[in-house]
Structures are given as C-alpha cells and as structure tokens.
Amino acid sequence: MENFTPFSALAGGLMIGSAALLLLALSGRIAGVSGIVNGAIENPGSDRTWRLAFVLGLVAGGSLYLLVWPQGVTVREGFPTGWLIAAGLLVGFGTRLGSGCTSGHGVCGIGRLSPRSLVATLTFMVAGVLSTAVTRHLLGVGQ
Amino acid sequence: MIGRNLAALLCGLLFGVGLAVAQMTNPMKVLAFLDIFGDWDPSLAFVMGGALAVMLVGYPLVRRRGAPLFDSQFHVPTRRDLDARLIGGSALFGIGWGIAGYCPGPVIAALGFGITEPLLFVAAMLAGAQLQRLLMDRS
Numbered sequence: 185m186e187n188f189t190p191f192s193a194l195a196g197g198l199m200i201g202s203a204a205l206l207l208l209a210l211s212g213r214i215a216g217v218s219g220i221v222n223g224a225i226e227n228p229g230s231d232r233t234w235r236l237a238f239v240l241g242l243v244a245g246g247s248l249y250l251l252v253w254p255q256g257v258t259v260r261e262g263f264p265t266g267w268l269i270a271a272g273l274l275v276g277f278g279t280r281l282g283s284g285c286t287s288g289h290g291v292c293g294i295g296r297l298s299p300r301s302l303v304a305t306l307t308f309m310v311a312g313v314l315s316t317a318v319t320r321h322l323l324g325v326g327q
Numbered sequence: 328m329i330g331r332n333l334a335a336l337l338c339g340l341l342f343g344v345g346l347a348v349a350q351m352t353n354p355m356k357v358l359a360f361l362d363i364f365g366d367w368d369p370s371l372a373f374v375m376g377g378a379l380a381v382m383l384v385g386y387p388l389v390r391r392r393g394a395p396l397f398d399s400q401f402h403v404p405t406r407r408d409l410d411a412r413l414i415g416g417s418a419l420f421g422i423g424w425g426i427a428g429y430c431p432g433p434v435i436a437a438l439g440f441g442i443t444e445p446l447l448f449v450a451a452m453l454a455g456a457q458l459q460r461l462l463m464d465r466s
Binding site: 187188189190191192193194195196197198199200201202203204205206207208209210211212213214215217218221222225226230233234235237238239240241242243244245246247248249250256257258259260263265267268269270271272273274275276277278279280281282283284285286287289290291292293294295296298299300303304305307308309310311312313314315316317319320321325326 | 328330331332333334335336337338339340341342343344345346347348349350351352353354355356358359361362363364365368369370371372373374375376377378379380381382383385386389390392394395396397398400401402403404406407408409412413414415416417418419420421422423424425426427429430431432435436437438439440441442444447448449450451452453454455456457458459460463
C-alpha cells in the first residue's frame with residue numbers, strides 16, 4: 185500500500201463528478217464516455233458535433249495535465265500487444281452491449297439511482313477483479 | 328448550438344483533467360486497484376466516492392429545473408429493467424478492463440499524453456463496439 189493516494193484520487197473524483205453534473209445542467213446529457221464516443225461515430229449531423237467536442241476536451245484534458253505536471257504521467261513499458269488489443273476489443277464490445285462504462289453507469293447512473301447502472305457497475309467491478317486475478321496471477325500477463 | 332458544443336468541450340476538458348489527476352489514466356494504478364488478491368491499492372475507490380458525492384447531491388438539484396440551459400429537454404435513460412445484454416455486456420467490459428487497466432474515459436484522456444499504448448487500445452475498442460453493432464443490432 186505504499187502507493188496509496190487518497191487525496192489526489194478524491195480531488196480527481198470531485199472534478200469528474202463536477203464535469204458530469206455540468207454537462208447535464210448545461211446540455212442535458214449523460215457524461216457516459218462509451219455512449220458519447222459510439223454516438224459520435226454512428227449518429228449523423230448536429231448530434232455528432234457536441235460529442236466530438238466532448239471527446240476533444242477529454243484528450244485536451246490529458247494533454248493539459250501532461251503540460252502542467254509531466255512527472256505525474258507514468259508510461260507503462262512492455263505490456264503484451266496481443267493482450268492489449270484483446271482487452272480493447274472486449275471493452276468496446278462489452279460497453280456497447282451493456283449500454284455504458286465506468287462513467288455512464290458507475291458515476292452518472294448510480295448518481296441518479298438507476299437500478300440498471302447499479303447492477304452493471306457491480307457486474308463490471310466483480311468481473312474486473314476476477315479478470316485481473318486470473319490474467320496477472322495465473323497467466324502472468326504483463327508481469 | 329455554439330453554447331452546447333462549447334459546454335461539451337469544457338466539460339470534456341474538466342473530465343479529462345480530473346481523470347489524469349485521479350490517476351485513472353495510469354493503467355498500472357487501475358490494475359493495482361482491481362488486484363485485491365495481490366498488493367492492493369484502494370486509492371481509486373476515492374475517485375468513485377468523490378464523483379458520486381457530487382452527482383448524488385447535484386442530480387436532484389439539476390433535475391428540479393425543467394430543462395438544461397442549452398437544450399429543450401434532458402436526455403436521460405428511462406429503462407429500469409435488467410436484461411442479459413446489460414449484465415453480459417458489463418461482464419465482458421469488466422474482463423477487458425481487468426486485463427489491461429483501461430476503460431473508455433481514461434484511455435481517451437490518455438491519448439493526450441502522446442504515447443502508443445492508448446492509441447492501440449482505442450483503435451481496438453472502437454472496432455469492438457462496431458463489431459458488436461454489426462453482429463447484434465437488428466435494424
């Protein structure tokens with residue numbers, strides 16, 4: 185537990201929650217990233233523009249952080265590419281099938297007391313814990 | 328129109344900075360959070376706690392208004408039923424999340440770091456979503 189960082193985690197969480205609440209108050213939209221991204225690809229016309237703007241903001245947020253505090257960005261080396269691609273496919277497939285991810289279900293959904301989002305969040309948390317246990321400790325992926 | 332797009336840009340920016348500050352964008356940190364059977368680092372529970380605290384307090388206040396500032400109505404899901412797609416999809420998502428330590432928001436914010444890993448993951452993620460659409464959406 186030498187890397188325990190509750191204060192930066194809480195500060196980041198408050199910013200994430202504020203961003204999601206602001207998007208709802210200003211645009212009436214749920215800040216679910218998988219849904220916003222898939223909609224940007226699949227929906228035509230004006231519905232696409234705000235989605236692309238949000239995605240651009242997300243990327244710019246990462247860059248702004250890198251610019252202000254470069255030592256805060258840790259780069260992982262040597263994670264196997266095949267596992268990375270497989271994980272990406274599963275995350276894309278699963279979040280579209282399950283109508284949401286950590287932001288849409290975990291933050292916004294539970295935040296508005298949706299029973300679907302509560303069940304979805306419990307499911308992907310448990311699946312995530314089991315998946316890490318199996319791939320890290322049994323299969324030795326990335327170790 | 329401009330208000331709506333500017334709002335989305337600024338909310339995305341704050342969201343992205345928050346993800347980086349919280350270290351959700353660091354897949355090693357995420358895997359250390361999910362690794363409760365190993366050297367567990369519970370930090371990221373505080374991300375969820377902080378974000379949820381704001382939403383739980385703010386959501387009823389925001390919904391008390393009839394409409395958002397830049398739109399005529401709120402676009403909020405109304406379904407309350409549980410189905411196999413929700414649970415199966417969330418399980419598949421969790422498996423992928425637990426393998427590499429990336430979920431959609433953080434990995435897109437991590438694109439802003441200009442490193443290769445998030446780029447590869449996002450490409451696969453977009454392909455996975457469209458694969459699901461092709462295989463399972465009837466319309």
